[in-house]
Amino acid sequence: MSYTTHFLKFPDQDVFDAVASEVGYKFTREAQLDEDGNVIFPSSTFYSTNEVSGPGAIDLVGTIYNNDAVYEGFDDQGMPIFISPATPIDGYHVNICLRTDALLPLQFSQYIVSPAPVTPFRTFG
DSSP states (O other), X not given: OOEEEEEEEESSHHHHHHHHHHHXXXXXXXXXXXXXXXXXXXOEEEEOSHHHHSSEEEEEEEEEEOSOOEEEEEOTTSOEEEEEOOOEEEEEEEEEEEETTSOOOGGGGXXXXXXXXXXXXXXXX
């Protein structure tokens, strides 16, 4: 079976969460408590394509950084001396991998990175 990776960029995680909820890709489990009200398992959120698009995967990449951190020289232990951090690339990045015969829900269409990255920051296996 072959798969297609869809590279998406949202303004922030809240927008992604809203769209993922709308299409049925976001799930929340309530905390499980014992008979005394103590938390056995805390509440959790997870993402899955299974219910809507079948087998696939969702990679919450998040913030991606440029390769522009500045280092200058080396300290007495041979480690580079840090001057300034890498700058973030705008957006909250998510990769969704679906079977080639499955359609990405239309609600994601405005967030597709086009053209797709030639050298993606992260990929699936």
